[in-house]
Amino acid sequence: MDTKGFRGSASIPSISMMIILAIATLVLLGWEFDIEVLKRPIPGLVAMNPLTSLLLIFTSLAYIIWSPLKSQRGGVSTAISIIAVLISVYHLLSLFYNFQFKIDQVLYADELTTDFEGTRINRMATNTALNFIVVNIALILIKNRKSKYIRLAQALSVVIITLVIFAIVGYIFKVPEYFGILKYLPMAIHTAICFLLLAIAILMIEPSKGLMKQFTSPYSGSAISKILIPAAIFIPFSFAYLHIWLYWNKVFSTEFSLSIATVCFILVFVTLIYFNANALNKRDIEKMKVAHRLKIANFQLKVSKEETLSLNLQLKDSLQKEKELVAMKNKFIAIASHEFKTPLSSIAFATGFLRKYRKEISHLELDEKLNEVDNQLEHMNYLLNDVLSIGKTEAGKVQVSPTKIEIQLFFDSLLKELTDEINPTHRITLSMNCIRPYIYQDIRMIRVITVNLLTNAIKFSPGQSEIRLNVTCTSDSLRFEVIDNGIGIPSEEMQDLFTSFHRSSNALAIAGTGLGLSIVKKTIDLLKGTIEVESEINKGTIFTVTLPLFSNA
Amino acid sequence: MRKRILVVEDTPDLLRNMAQSFSIEGYEVMKASDGEEALEWLQNIVPDVIIIDLIMPRMDGISLIECIKKNLRLREVPIIVFSVKNEAREKVLEMGVVKFISKPTSVENMVNAVLEVV
Numbered sequence: 001m002d003t004k005g006f007r008g009s010a011s012i013p014s015i016s017m018m019i020i021l022a023i024a025t026l027v028l029l030g031w032e033f034d035i036e037v038l039k040r041p042i043p044g045l046v047a048m049n050p051l052t053s054l055l056l057i058f059t060s061l062a063y064i065i066w067s068p069l070k071s072q073r074g075g076v077s078t079a080i081s082i083i084a085v086l087i088s089v090y091h092l093l094s095l096f097y098n099f100q101f102k103i104d105q106v107l108y109a110d111e112l113t114t115d116f117e118g119t120r121i122n123r124m125a126t127n128t129a130l131n132f133i134v135v136n137i138a139l140i141l142i143k144n145r146k147s148k149y150i151r152l153a154q155a156l157s158v159v160i161i162t163l164v165i166f167a168i169v170g171y172i173f174k175v176p177e178y179f180g181i182l183k184y185l186p187m188a189i190h191t192a193i194c195f196l197l198l199a200i201a202i203l204m205i206e207p208s209k210g211l212m213k214q215f216t217s218p219y220s221g222s223a224i225s226k227i228l229i230p231a232a233i234f235i236p237f238s239f240a241y242l243h244i245w246l247y248w249n250k251v252f253s254t255e256f257s258l259s260i261a262t263v264c265f266i267l268v269f270v271t272l273i274y275f276n277a278n279a280l281n282k283r284d285i286e287k288m289k290v291a292h293r294l295k296i297a298n299f300q301l302k303v304s305k306e307e308t309l310s311l312n313l314q315l316k317d318s319l320q321k322e323k324e325l326v327a328m329k330n331k332f333i334a335i336a337s338h339e340f341k342t343p344l345s346s347i348a349f350a351t352g353f354l355r356k357y358r359k360e361i362s363h364l365e366l367d368e369k370l371n372e373v374d375n376q377l378e379h380m381n382y383l384l385n386d387v388l389s390i391g392k393t394e395a396g397k398v399q400v401s402p403t404k405i406e407i408q409l410f411f412d413s414l415l416k417e418l419t420d421e422i423n424p425t426h427r428i429t430l431s432m433n434c435i436r437p438y439i440y441q442d443i444r445m446i447r448v449i450t451v452n453l454l455t456n457a458i459k460f461s462p463g464q465s466e467i468r469l470n471v472t473c474t475s476d477s478l479r480f481e482v483i484d485n486g487i488g489i490p491s492e493e494m495q496d497l498f499t500s501f502h503r504s505s506n507a508l509a510i511a512g513t514g515l516g517l518s519i520v521k522k523t524i525d526l527l528k529g530t531i532e533v534e535s536e537i538n539k540g541t542i543f544t545v546t547l548p549l550f551s552n553a
Numbered sequence: 554m555r556k557r558i559l560v561v562e563d564t565p566d567l568l569r570n571m572a573q574s575f576s577i578e579g580y581e582v583m584k585a586s587d588g589e590e591a592l593e594w595l596q597n598i599v600p601d602v603i604i605i606d607l608i609m610p611r612m613d614g615i616s617l618i619e620c621i622k623k624n625l626r627l628r629e630v631p632i633i634v635f636s637v638k639n640e641a642r643e644k645v646l647e648m649g650v651v652k653f654i655s656k657p658t659s660v661e662n663m664v665n666a667v668l669e670v671v
Contacts, residue, residue: 338638341657342637350566360577
């Protein structure tokens with residue numbers, strides 16, 4: 001909250017109290033030196049009782065002693081207030097019960113006996129005494145900074161203001177009752193002004209707390225109230241005065257002057273209400289505009305948030321892909337090092353053997369060892385080719401180029417090659433069912449597919465001997481089945497079957513890179529063919545490949 | 554009496570060459586190309602040393618070592634593991650294997666390793 005604007009108002013109580021102190025002192029001087037204008041500024045009205053001026057001095061001092069350092073000297077200040085209250089209470093009681101000892105007749109007793117207002121001796125007014133009680137209680141209360149006490153003190157100030165205004169207005173309007181039945185009511189005009197100042201001072205001690213909060217806050221209500229409160233005091237007063245002035249000067253009848261005052265009243269109030277409404281509406285419109293702008297800003301924020309989110313998702317996605325790639329590479333390195341080390345260890349052992357024992361073996365055996373080394377080198381070459389071909393197909397560098405294939409010849413030579421190369425543990429049975437002797441297709445690719453499927457079938461059926469290859473061709477398609485009685489593929493591995501470097505959980509003890517089926521799948525995709533798998537654990541696996549054929553080369 | 558050695562290795566030419574080396578060095582050699590074949594030999598014979606590969610079809614090296622270590626008759630036979638699977642070194646040494654030789658290795662290395670053990 002902006003307290004800066006109210007810092008100036010903190011001096012209002014001090015200034016008011018100083019003025020009160022000055023007025024009361026002057027009045028006492030007036031009594032001392034018998035200066036009529038100080039006792040009674042308006043001739044014909046009551047003078048300020050010396051006790052009243054003394055109590056005013058007490059009250060203002062109670063504040064002045066306390067105010068500069070607030071918390072300190074609160075005790076002295078409170079004591080002064082209590083004395084003022086006690087004196088006032090005694091005075092009230094003496095008024096009601098006609099005590100012999102009249103406390104307001106102690107100071108300047110001689111002067112007072114000659115100071116008549118009409119036929120009445122100058123006495124301190126009942127309401128003056130009441131006001132002193134109320135004001136000093138308010139002062140004591142406000143020193144305790146609890147908000148409920150502050151509120152109560154401020155409410156008491158409002159009571160005083162009401163009473164004082166009643167007195168002042170009464171004087172100005174020359175209320176006849178003040179000179180008749182209510183003649184004990186009037187307080188001296190400067191007493192009334194002093195009480196007004198006292199009440200205002202108390203209200204302004206804590207301007208941002210209690211009841212005053214509603215007038216001093218930075219919100220719309222307070223801003224408007226700053227205009228409306230003076231208006232609420234000044235306008236009724238001025239119209240009422242207009243009315244009574246017209247009445248006094250006998251310009252119009254009392255009824256007519258009252259009508260004029262009423263009309264003016266209505267006009268001014270409606271105008272005030274109009275401006276009030278206008279100001280409030282303006283603020284509301286401004287508020288709505290701000291709310292609208294806020295809504296738009298919020299929306300934009302939301303949109304950009306969503307954009308950031310989707311960007312994040314994309315980033316996450318590519319990060320995930322990157323991670324998978326890295327994982328795959330690591331897997332490849334691990335597998336490849338195992339796979340390459342196996343033939344390497346064969347070669348190393350064979351060459352070491354030859355160096356160490358060449359004198360103890362025959363020429364025939366020596367040739368055999370050299371052949372073994374060659375075979376292992378060739379195996380490494382195949383491995384490398386596998387890796388390279390995966391790299392090529394993944395990079396999209398492989399082109400399909402169909403040639404004429406003599407189908408029976410192709411499969412016969414392929415099987416011979418395989419059974420020669422691999423140890424003769426397995427026998428491959430070929431069954432052909434073709435409507436014509438040749439087809440048009442990419443011969444290298446068909447080789448890759450069949451060699452991979454057949455070597456897999458051999459590799460994954462240890463202890464079995466039979467592999468079957470069934471080839472069927474129609475005018476536009478080639479279909480072949482590779483059937484083994486091997487270890488089978490677990491159903492949970494099926495979805496990763498064609499993923500590069502993936503190895504089935506039951507195949508880990510069998511050497512391999514996890515590239516064979518990946519190469520097969522990629523090659524079949526290039527030829528726009530299909531591959532199907534049927535498998536049962538420890539019973540066997542059937543791979544069925546169907547490839548479309550070209551009508552010519 | 555000649556020392557007896559059981560070689561368990563699934564790569565055929567490596568198995569053959571190892572067997573031949575040890576024969577020349579004066580051992581009596583038995584060959585097995587996987588764990589099951591090795592167990593067949595071990596039913597009747599207690600060798601002086603066993604050389605085992607880890608990655609093999611049917612029964613792999615780890616399962617074979619477990620079987621041997623459970624058998625009262627065989628548990629004191631020194632085992633040498635000869636494998637590419639370097640990450641399994643700690644595990645097999647904990648299982649009671651006396652030596653882990655990483656593939657590839659020289660003939661001398663292998664012969665010396667066996668000499669140290671028997």
